Amino acid sequence: MSRALQRMAVEIVELAHGTDDLVLIGIQRRGVELAERIAKLIEKEEGATAAIPRGALDITLYRDDLETVGPKPVIGETHIPGDLTDKHAVIVDDVLYTGRTVRAALDELADFGRPKRISLCVLVDRGGRELPIQADIVGKAVKTVPGERVDVQVEELDGRDQVDLIR
Amino acid sequence: MTASPTLGKDLTGLEHMTPEQIRxxxxxxxxxxxxxxxxxxxxxxxxxxxxxxxxxxxxTRTRISFEFEAMRIDMVVIRHPSSGAAEFLGNRIDSNVINAGDGKHEHPTQALLDLLTIRDKHGKIEGLKVCLVGDVLHSRVARSNLWGLTKLGAEVAVCGPWTLMPRGIEDLGVKVFGRIEEAIEWADVLNVLRLQLERMEKGFIPSLREYYRVFGVTPERLERSPRAITIMHPGPMNRGVEIDSRVADGPHSIILDQVTNGVAVRMAVLYLLAGGRAELADAAKRGGGE
Structure with missing residues (x-):
């Protein structure tokens, strides 16, 4: 996983033409940890003098399935570092599947300003899209079928870094 | 993973809710x-x-007959002068019903925002000593607070003129103070209730000045406490009657936080009830919300 994150960090800097307007936004929960790690890697790589701004986004209140799934017991923290207008926001998440989470995240980000660009960076793209959404940067693409599950564990929350395909 | 609590269809009061549902x-x-x-x-x-x-x-007791189903109404927020009005309505329509005050019975969202504000300030509710001051007899805010606070493990007291204390309130495990000085000596938190001004006309208290002199929460009285007492008020305040302006605007007042938290709590209640699935609501009716 660490090699994939390293590569993703480099690709983000390339995509954003440097780090000047870059803001990393992690999606709760594991996307937040991944964004934090990628931000640190970029800071190290670039010898950045200032920290890369990073935020967290909980998309629960922007979901389109409240009616069928019911309310989530605990909503995570949303924290956006400053106004996003004219920034290049990079959404970071662990797994990209149907695209509905990203749809919700795009709606939510729009309520915080008008970034000049929003990109999507995911550790695992497992296919199975239900919306016209694609990632700009992918750690690893895996072919899966419905019924399978992709579990991402991160050191900070789970005690280890691991990606499992569960059939 | 244990099953998380759900709220059921309506929010009519805190009396029959579990501590888990309140949390x-x-x-x-x-x-x-x-x-x-x-x-x-x-x-x-x-x-x-x-x-x-x-x-x-x-x-304005206009009788309104709403064809709720025909109007496709999802939720109803009701305030009514009769105790039990919210429950009455909730039992008769499929829409979610939220009680915004029914007679002298309950005002659950006010108590919930009070609980949230206390929890923010003190980091906990369990073990805190909270005293409701004033017209407890006519106050639905007091009643809902009492249920919520005791369910979450606070010690609760009431303080006010005997004419404004409900009979038998001691039986609920609540301390009763006849003098504000005793309450101040005891409490971590004072929740000062609004004194309805018509109480004087109806003879519950001799005069507003008399009430302020005997029960008014003033800086001079608070100074005698060894602790910094947190001050709350559900609003709107009668400054210079139940509470002195210097206390209401003082450093230990969290009255403005109550206002802010009111919006958050009401959003949360709407969100939780709106997402309640039919089968969860049914289960809640059968088994108290598990």
């Missing part, structure tokens, strides 16, 4: 506080829901 609302309200600080202070979770505010004033 669920408080925990859900936390992230809504951040929503109130956003440039766009709305979230689309309830998009498309039709919500009706049904506020019956005591003076």
């Amino acid at each position: 669920l609302i408080l925990d859900t309200a936390e992230p809504f506080k951040e929503v109130s600080e956003r440039p766009i202070k709305k979230v689309p979770a309830l998009r498309g829901k039709t919500i009706v505010n049904l506020f019956f004033e005591a003076s």
Whole structure:
């Protein structure tokens, strides 16, 4: 996983033409940890003098399935570092599947300003899209079928870094 | 993973709720506080829901017959002068019903925002000594607070003139203080209730000046306490009657936080009830919300 994150960090800097307007936004929960790690890697790589701004986004209140799934017991923290207008926001998440989470995240980000660009960076793209959404940067693409599950564990929350395909 | 609590169809009062259900609302309200600080202070979770505010004033008892189903109303927020009105309505329509005050019975969202504000300030509710001061007899806010606070493990007392204390309140495990000085000596938190001014006309208290002199929460009285006492008031305040302005605007007042938290709690309640699935509501009716 660490090699994939390293590569993703480099690709983000390339995509954003440097780090000047870059803001990393992690999606709760594991996307937040991944964004934090990628931000640190970029800071190290670039010898950045200032920290890369990073935020967290909980998309629960922007979901389109409240009616069928019911309310989530605990909503995570949303924290956006400053106004996003004219920034290049990079959404970071662990797994990209149907695209509905990203749809919700795009709606939510729009309520915080008008970034000049929003990109999507995911550790695992497992296919199975239900919306016209694609990632700009992918750690690893895996072919899966419905019924399978992709579990991402991160050191900070789970005690280890691991990606499992569960059939 | 244990099953998380759900609320059922209606929010009519705290009396029959479990501590877990109350905590669920408080925990859900936390992230809504951040929503109130956003440039766009709305979230689309309830998009498309039709919500009706049904506020019956005591003076305008117009009989309104709503064809709720025909109007496709999802939720009703009701305030009514009769105790039990919210439950009465909730048992007769499929829409979610939220009690915004029924007679002298309950005002659950006010108590929930009070609980949230106390929890924010003190980091906990369990073990805190909270005293409700004033017209407890006529106060639905007091009643809902009493249920909520005791369920979450606070020690509760009431203080006020004997004419404004409900009979038998000691039986609920509540301390009763006849003098404000005793309450101040005892309490960590004073929740000062609004004194309805018509209480004087009806003979419950001799005069407003007399009430202020005997029960008014003043800086001079608070100074005698060894602790910094947290001051709350559900509003609107009668400054110079039940509370002195220097106390209301003082460093230990969390009255403005109550106002802010009111929005978050009510958003959380709407969100939680709107997402309640039919089968959860049925289960709640059978088994108290498990």
